[in-house]
Amino acid sequence: MTERMFDVVVVGAGPAGSAAALTAARAxxxxxxxxxxxHPGSKNVYGGVVYGRVLDELVPRWWEQLPAQRWITRRSTMIMTDRQAVTVDVRAEAWGGPPYNGATAFRADLDGWLARLAEEAGAVLVPSTVATGLLRDVDGMVRGVRxxxxxxxxxxGVVIACDGVNSFLAKEAGLFTDRDTAQHNSLGVKETLALPRExxxxxFALRGRDGLDMEILGCTRGIPGGGFLYTNLDSISLGVVVGLKGLADSGVRPEELLxxxxxxPSIAPLVRGAELKEYTAHLLPEGGYDTMPELVGDGILVAGDAAAMCLAAGVWLEGVNFAIGAGMYAGRAAVEALARDDTSLAGLAGYRRMLEESFVLADHRKLRRVPGLxxxxxxxxxxxxxLCDLAEEFFRVDNPRPKPGLGRLLRRTxxxxxxRLRHLLSDAVTGWRSFG
Known part of the structure; x- marks a missing residue:
């Protein structure tokens, strides 16, 4: 066996990597x-919503430390055409206090905070360093990184790959199948628009540290994807996320969609007078459960975006919480395997079991059909x-004509x-089975 320099090498200091390093170092x-x-976060452009309850196990009273911009007390889903919009808006005062439901944050802040916690626990941060490949022993067991x-x-003893979308380390380890994962990746483009806080x-009818999370459908010219608007302390994150294949086939540039x-007409008044501070782009894995690689190999575990742990379920767009959870469980699995001196696939199998028993894979499995829908x-x-035409006609007062019934309107629209109504019914059944 190769003499090891570290017990665990974690590649990637994003939320998954830092959570894994923190867990292993604490042990x-x-x-x-x-x-x-x-430095951690310097390569990330995320400015979105963090669902922090996963931190309950990792960082007690995390809300007192989390570098949050705003606490989400409004969740909106907007469905639009180029001239219409229908919005469902949910407000919950309880979300504005501990333990909170979600927060807007910048990845540079979030990643730096989590990495500092890992360092304080004893992990050694190695910045400005690219992992170019895997080290193996004569039996093919992963024994580190180049x-x-x-x-x-x-x-x-264990490598934890948290090296992002299309993980080179997971591919080199043979953990991806022959599936074309590129067709399940999306490109997110975002503008950060500054506005005075008041x-x-x-x-946005907010007060104090309250914030808005708005998800948008119908804003991508029919290219598979959607949009978002998040409020920060004194800025707005406005963006679209579109499938790479659909974007390439369309010939449309992402900045045109943005x-x-x-x-x-529904967004322009909200961003009026805002000053562009930043334009960024980022790849996202959005194929869901069926596009995940194998998560365990001999001497290696995969977590976060590297494992396609991003949930694109329309009303739910989550990734950071899955990354933190998976990183935490990867750290625990490494601790258990090293204690038994067995870092083979069988020795690290506890990682998969922990994921299956937690929300990480339970939610992905439950919603595995949703990305396709x-x-x-x-x-x-x-x-x-x-839906926009149905709502417009339903609320139109067209005297002296009598009001049409909703069923008749639905059939006509x-x-x-x-x-076809059978397609509506089929999609409704798929949605019910997933969300119900």
Whole structure:
């Protein structure tokens, strides 16, 4: 067996990697946390919503430390066409106090905070370092990583790959199948738009640290995807997320879609007068449960975006919470395997068991059919126009004509948009089985 320099090497200091390093270091293991950027968060452009309850086990009273921008007390889902919009808006005062439901945050802040906790627990941060490949022993067991530093091999009992979408380490380990994972990846583009805090709070009817999370469907010219608007302390995160294949086939540039959204009659008044501070883009894995790689190999575990742990379920767009949870369980599995001196696939199998018993894989498995439904032609192109027209006609007062019944309106509107009622019923059943 190769003599190891560390017990655990974690590649990637995002939420999954830092949670794994923190967990393993707290258990007394020697841990290296490798980050390709000059500091954790420097390569990430996320400015969205964090669902922090997963931190209950990892960081007691985490809400007193989390670098939150705003606590989400409003959740809105907007369905739009180029001239219409229908919005369901939920407000909950209870979400504005501990233990909170969600918070907007910037990844540079969030990643830095989690990595500092890992360092304080004893992990060694290795910044500005790229893991270029895996080290193996004569039996093929993963025993560490190669890096781009001179003499930069890091040997370890367990490698935890948290190296992002299309993980090179997971691929080198043979954990991805022959499925074309690229077709399940999406591109997110985002603008950070600055507004004075008092203007923002007045415009969005917020107070104190309350915040809004708005998810949008029908804003991508029929390309599979959606949009979002999140409020920060004194800025707005406005963006779209679209499937790579659909975007390439359309010939449309992502900034065009973002410009469309910014100019939409329902969005333009909300961002009026805002100053562009940042434009960023990021790849996301959105294929769900059926596109995940194998999560365990001989001497290696995979977590976070590297494991396609991003839930694109229309009303729920989550990733950071799954990353933190998976990282925490990966750290625990490494501790157990090293204590038994068995870091083979069988020795690390507890990781999969922990994920199955937790929300991480339970939610992904329950909603495994939803990405296919959400990104389908009907949901992306037909249903937004159908629902907007249905709402417009239902609330139209057209005297002296009598008011039409909802069933008649639905049949007429569905026919106009080429939607058969059996398709509506089929999609409703899929949705019920997933969300019910």
């Amino acid at each position: 007394g293991l020697s841990v290296a946390l490798v980050e390709r950027g000059p 890096t781009d530093r001179p003499d930069g091999d890091l040997t370890a 203007v923002l709070e007045d415009r 410009a469309d959204l910014r100019a939409h 959400v990104f389908s032609d009907r949901v992306q192109q037909r249903y937004p126009a159908l 569905a026919s106009r948009h080429g939607v």
